[in-house]
Amino acid sequence: MDLPTDKNLDTRLLAQIYNNTVATYKYYWFVSILDIFVKERRRQISVWEIIVGMITEAWYPILYFRLSFGKSDSLFDKVVTIQQELKIPIDINKNELKVLLLTHLEDREFKRIIRIFKQNVPYWFLSPWIKSYDPHDVMLLSQSFLNNCLYAIKGETIEINPKWEQYLNDNYLILRDFTFWNLAIFLQKRNPNVPDVPSKLIKPVLRDSLVKQRYYWDTFIDLKGSIKCIYTGKVLYKGEYDIDHFIPWSFVSHNLLWNLLPADPSINSSKSNNLPILDKYLSPFAKIHQQAIQLIYPKNPNNRILEDYLILCNSLSDLVKLSDNDFLHIFQKTFSPMVQIAENMGFKYWQRSFQQ
Numbered sequence: 644m645d646l647p648t649d650k651n652l653d654t655r656l657l658a659q660i661y662n663n664t665v666a667t668y669k670y671y672w673f674v675s676i677l678d679i680f681v682k683e684r685r686r687q688i689s690v691w692e693i694i695v696g697m698i699t700e701a702w703y704p705i706l707y708f709r710l711s712f713g714k715s716d717s718l719f720d721k722v723v724t725i726q727q728e729l730k731i732p733i734d735i736n737k738n739e740l741k742v743l744l745l746t747h748l749e750d751r752e753f754k755r756i757i758r759i760f761k762q763n764v765p766y767w768f769l770s771p772w773i774k775s776y777d778p779h780d781v782m783l784l785s786q787s788f789l790n791n792c793l794y795a796i797k798g799e800t801i802e803i804n805p806k807w808e809q810y811l812n813d814n815y816l817i818l819r820d821f822t823f824w825n826l827a828i829f830l831q832k833r834n835p836n837v838p839d840v841p842s843k844l845i846k847p848v849l850r851d852s853l854v855k856q857r858y859y860w861d862t863f864i865d866l867k868g869s870i871k872c873i874y875t876g877k878v879l880y881k882g883e884y885d886i887d888h889f890i891p892w893s894f895v896s897h898n899l900l901w902n903l904l905p906a907d908p909s910i911n912s913s914k915s916n917n918l919p920i921l922d923k924y925l926s927p928f929a930k931i932h933q934q935a936i937q938l939i940y941p942k943n944p945n946n947r948i949l950e951d952y953l954i955l956c957n958s959l960s961d962l963v964k965l966s967d968n969d970f971l972h973i974f975q976k977t978f979s980p981m982v983q984i985a986e987n988m989g990f991k992y993w994q995r996s997f998q999q
Contacts, residue, residue, distance in 0.1 A: 645658070646658050646814070646817070646818070646821060647810075647813075647814050647817060649810050651806060652791060652806060652807065652810060653790075653791065654810075656771040656772055656790070656791075657771070657793065658821075659771040660673065660768060660770075660771055661822075661825045661829075662771075664825075664829060665713075665715045666712070666713065666715050666716040666717070666718070667701065667712050667716055667718055667826065667829065667830070668697070668716070668718060668760060668763075668764045668767075669764065669767065669768050670822050670823075670825065670826040670829070671696070671697035671700050671701050671718065672693060672697055672760075672764050672765075672768055673768070673818075673822055674696070674697075674700055674819060674822050674823075675692075675693045675694075675695075675696025675697050675699075675700060676688065676693055676696075676794075676801070676803075677811065677815060677818055677819060677822075678696060679692065679693065679696060680803055680811060681811060681812055681815045686802055686803040686805070686808070687800055687801070687802050687803075688800065688801055688802075688803075689799060689800055690761050690765055690799045690800060690801060691748050691754070691757075691761070691799065692745065692748075693765075693801070694757050694760045694761065694764075695741060695744045695745055695748070695757075696741065697718065697760065698718075698721070698722055698725065698744060698757070699737060699740050699741045699744065700845075701718055701719075701722055702722060702726075702735075702737070702740060702846075703737075703843075703845065703846040704830070704843055704844055704845075705718075705719050705722045705723065706722065706723070706726055706733045707733055707734065707846070707893050707916070708843035708893050708894075708896075709893070709894075709985075709988040709989045709990060710830055710833075710834050710837065710840065710843055710988070711830075711833050711834050711988065712830070712833065713833045717759055717760075718760075721756055721757060721759070721760075724756055725744075725753070725756060725757075728752075728753075728756070729743075729747065729753075731743065737846060761799070762778075763778070765796050765801060766778040766781040766782070766796070768793075769781055769785055769792050769793065769794075769796075772785075772789060772790040772791070772792035772793070773785060773789055773790065773792060781796065782796040782797075788804045788806070791804060791806055791807075792804060793807055794807075823841070823844050823845075826844060827840055827841040827844060830844075834988075836980075836984045837894075837984065837988070838894075838895055838896060838897070839895075839896040839897070842896050843893075843896060851898050853886045853898060853903070855948050856886055856898060856900055856903050856948070857886060859900060859935070859939070859946075859948050860884075860886070860903075860904075860905045860935070861881050861882075862939055863934075863935040863938060863939060864879070864880065864881050864905075865881070866938045866939070866942075867934065867938065870905060870931060872884070872905070872906050872907040872910065873904065873906070873924055873927040873928055873931065874887075874906055874907060874910045874914070874924070874995060875906075875907040875909070875910065877907045879905050879906075879907065883908075884905040884906060884907065884908065885905070885906055885907070885908045885910070885911045886903050886904070886905065886906070887903065887904050887905070887906035887910060887911055887914065888902055888903060889902050889903070889904055889919055889924075889928055889978070890902055890918065890919070890978065890981055890982065890985065891915075891916035891917065891918065891985070891990065892916070893916040893990075894916075894981070894984075894985045894988075894990060895981070899951040899954065900948055900949075900951035900952065901932065901951055901952055901954065901955055901977070904928060904931060904932075913993070913995070914993045914995075915993075916990070917990065917991050917992060917993035918982055918985055918986065918990050918991065918992045918993060919982075919992075919993060920992055920993070921975075921978060921979060921982055925971075925974060925975065925978060926971060928974070929970060929971045929973075929974040930967070930971075932970075932974070933965075933967065933970045936949065936952065936959070936962060936963055937963055940959055940960075940963050941963075944959065944960075954977075955973050955974070955977055956973060
């Protein structure tokens with residue numbers, strides 16, 4: 644991905660900021676600077692405020708989607724520590740999180756946790772322009788905007804180079820996309836078995852509607868009369884159930900039919916983004932899917948939503964004809980490795996409480 648050129652700037656140097664990167668710091672550092680500078684029109688920015696922006700941006704990939712940042716990255720551990728120490732809800736609104744963290748900058752312990760990012764990141768980021776590994780030298784050289792570097796370091800503040808102002812404003816979205824594109828490549832290498840890493844870099848503003856999926860299960864209930872929730876045993880009728888992602892949406896990041904099931908409304912909030920115990924729930928889960936496709940496919944074999952199942956089997960007609968054991972075997976081959984990967988990433992297993 645190439646950056647827009649500028650006759651007054653060497654944008655090739657800016658394009659090199661992520662060369663030889665071994666951690667996520669630079670990506671989140673630059674995004675935080677861009678957001679503050681462009682949205683708030685401030686050339687002078689506190690280093691501590693930039694770090695808060697880094698934490699805010701990395702919050703969801705780490706805590707909600709549980710992406711691995713690699714062994715060389717401290718940002719993952721620091722975000723986890725902050726969430727636990729301050730008892731902040733994982734799904735907090737991004738703007739609320741930033742405001743909350745900014746209020747903690749007067750807290751000595753909070754500053755101690757995030758100080759590591761102040762020690763090196765502001766200096767390392769300028770390496771395309773300033774070839775020095777001495778932070779003191781980098782700071783002094785940056786103050787004359789050596790080689791038209793992006794910013795000057797002045798104690799605990801950076802000052803954006805005036806020559807870069809127009810470029811950053813004009814190309815804000817492109818620069819953000821450039822950063823997340825490079826970040827996605829970086830994280831995909833560290834999460835090779837995780838589906839759809841790029842979509843897990845930011846909190847989704849709105850998840851896709853489940854109208855088609857609900858219509859499918861309504862049709863099944865119409866044909867069968869009713870079904871039982873695999874978690875509670877309660878009878879479910881049309882309009883009186885929730886759609887459950889069997890493997891959490893925060894791992895699969897999709898709404899494909901083969902991972903969805905009607906469930907008692909009390910379950911969704913309890914199960915949340917935890918994993919099901921396959922030994923207990925996979926067999927009844929697969930059985931309901933088998934019954935549904937055997938009833939619905941003969942009546943409408945061209946139903947487009949049934950194509951979701953083609954990930955599991957090359958032919959819908961063959962899938963319908965499978966024996967109970969063969970159908971379950973396909974689901975075991977699909978879900979067992981996914982659950983193992985999710986468990987390795989830190990997803991917890993759901994334990995249903997006695998009251999539910």
